[in-house]
Amino acid sequence: MSIRDIIDGKKQWRAHVARVKMLPPDYRIVYGEIQRYLFKVGSIDLLTGLLEFFEESAASGRGVLEVTGTDVAAFADDLIEGSPTYA
Template identity: 75%
Template sequence: MGVRDLIEGKKQWRAHVARVKALPPDYRIVYDEIQRYLFKVGPVDLIDGGVLPGLLDFFEEGAAAGRRVLDVTGADVAAFVDGLIKGSPTYADAD
């Protein structure tokens, strides 16, 4: 990975974070908790695999439709997240 790749990756991550900050407060809280969980035990290819960008797209669509975050994820957010990473090799599996 070259310097240009690192710089481009950093730009993409900053753009991603800016999109997260633009979410309504309830969506942002749930997104942050999901992200924290996924960074601990989530898929090995979390960033490159598109889980977080896909989740953000999903949340933005729900917010734009005027839906509450728990209407989008369901009441059991943990089950929702487990469904997102089902079948993916995780850091928890590596231990």
């Protein structure tokens, strides 16, 4: 990995974080919890897709619990199903 790759990765991550900060507060909270979970199990590649899904859902006026259901942990488990993990 070169310095350029590291710099580009940081720029992409900062852009990602900026998009997360633009989500409504309830979406940010749920996204943060799922993000922490994904960091623990190693499926961080799913974060971009999750962010896009949350952005679309928020834009349509749906509440975050309408999207994930009341059991956010089960939603996160379903999200990583079939993905490679460290767990």
